[in-house]
Amino acid sequence: MSKTSHANAQAGAALQARPFAPIVQRLRQAGLRPTRQRLCLARLLFEPGDRHVTAEQLHSEANAARVEVSLATIYNTLHQFTEAGLLREVVIEPGRSYFDTNVTNHHHFFLEEDGALMDIPGEHIALAQLPEPPAGLKVSRVDVVVRVTRGK
Amino acid sequence: MSKTSHANAQAGAALQARPFAPIVQRLRQAGLRPTRQRLCLARLLFEPGDRHVTAEQLHSEANAARVEVSLATIYNTLHQFTEAGLLREVVIEPGRSYFDTNVTNHHHFFLEEDGALMDIPGEHIALAQLPEPPAGLKVSRVDVVVRVTRGK
DNA sequence: AAGAAAGTTTGTAATTATTCTAAAGTTCTT
DNA sequence: AAGAACTTTAGAATAATTACAAACTTTCTT
Numbered sequence: 001m002s003k004t005s006h007a008n009a010q011a012g013a014a015l016q017a018r019p020f021a022p023i024v025q026r027l028r029q030a031g032l033r034p035t036r037q038r039l040c041l042a043r044l045l046f047e048p049g050d051r052h053v054t055a056e057q058l059h060s061e062a063n064a065a066r067v068e069v070s071l072a073t074i075y076n077t078l079h080q081f082t083e084a085g086l087l088r089e090v091v092i093e094p095g096r097s098y099f100d101t102n103v104t105n106h107h108h109f110f111l112e113e114d115g116a117l118m119d120i121p122g123e124h125i126a127l128a129q130l131p132e133p134p135a136g137l138k139v140s141r142v143d144v145v146v147r148v149t150r151g152k
Numbered sequence: 153m154s155k156t157s158h159a160n161a162q163a164g165a166a167l168q169a170r171p172f173a174p175i176v177q178r179l180r181q182a183g184l185r186p187t188r189q190r191l192c193l194a195r196l197l198f199e200p201g202d203r204h205v206t207a208e209q210l211h212s213e214a215n216a217a218r219v220e221v222s223l224a225t226i227y228n229t230l231h232q233f234t235e236a237g238l239l240r241e242v243v244i245e246p247g248r249s250y251f252d253t254n255v256t257n258h259h260h261f262f263l264e265e266d267g268a269l270m271d272i273p274g275e276h277i278a279l280a281q282l283p284e285p286p287a288g289l290k291v292s293r294v295d296v297v298v299r300v301t302r303g304k
Numbered sequence: 305a306a307g308a309a310a311g312t313t314t315g316t317a318a319t320t321a322t323t324c325t326a327a328a329g330t331t332c333t334t
Numbered sequence: 335a336a337g338a339a340c341t342t343t344a345g346a347a348t349a350a351t352t353a354c355a356a357a358c359t360t361t362c363t364t
Binding site: 089091092093094095096097109111112118120124125126127128129130131133134136137138139140141142143144145146147148149150 | 241243244245246247248249261263264270272276277278279280281282283285286288289290291292293294295296297298299300301302
Binding site: 184185187189190221222223224225228246247 | 310311312313314315316321322
């Protein structure tokens with residue numbers, strides 16, 4: 001049964017996210033009950049394609065979509081999804097967390113004026129000579145943020 | 153020894169920071185009056201060599217050194233120093249800002265368990281093929297954070 | 305050096321983002 | 335259907351940071 005993604009078109013790009021599995025399945029596999037709230041948020045998050053949201057933004061969207069969800073649930077859900085590997089948290093500015101629906105290997109442009117994030121595909125950036133991590137430590141992740149501006 | 157460590161010769165490494173100028177001069181050049189508070193904080197920050205502090209940490213240190221400085225002034229000062237190029241703000245975790253006394257080109261290891269930051273000298277890491285920034289935008293800075301752990 | 309102008313510091317209140325809590329509601333198992 | 339397990343939620347609580355206006359220092363003028 002574990003022919004997980006069946007990768008119909010050897011979709012290397014599809015990756016772990018398994019975009020073809022219905023959302024209910026993805027939640028179940030993550031050990032999360034498919035509640036009304038989680039399903040709605042998952043649709044808002046994953047159906048439009050790659051995006052970056054803050055908790056407040058997602059809350060507004062949910063409200064706009066006439067979905068009743070408390071802010072506490074927004075936070076719970078974002079963290080549970082992140083925990084489950086469905087989202088990735090990106091820290092760029094003090095006092096605000098972005099959640100990225102693209103969990104594949106990539107980095108970011110950050111437009112300082114607008115607070116907007118844009119993906120840089122993993123192949124378009126590369127680190128040469130990453131230094132050895134200090135004794136006994138393992139690299140868990142490397143984040144690259146390219147800050148860009150209009151002015152200046 | 154690394155080539156950068158023998159700074160004296162045509163001190164390209166000394167950089168804007170001008171470590172030999174007395175602190176009073178550095179503040180004046182930054183357009184900041186050398187007040188008792190700023191001088192004390194500057195000494196706490198710059199005399200011990202490269203370091204990473206949060207506002208709360210610096211406040212504790214000042215208290216410990218029997219220097220009366222309000223938390224508001226700590227924040228003001230950290231931001232003014234950053235503005236003046238004497239410090240650099242590093243955002244790594246939501247809800248907490250670090251200020252780095254090393255303003256030369258470099259990146260960071262972040263030890264997730266302890267919330268500790270360590271410098272990675274600029275020469276020890278390199279980006280290959282940085283992508284073109286989106287139309288009309290200029291790269292103002294590139295931040296690389298290598299997150300490391302003990303466990304896992 | 306005195307007085308005024310300009311810039312700083314500070315206690316406190318206010319804000320912002322986020323987390324906590326316990327009660328009420330939902331989903332799953334049997 | 336009933337109970338157990340898990341979720342949601344309103345609202346209180348926390349944490350980090352910023353705002354404000356009065357009191358204070360430093361610098362500038364004369």
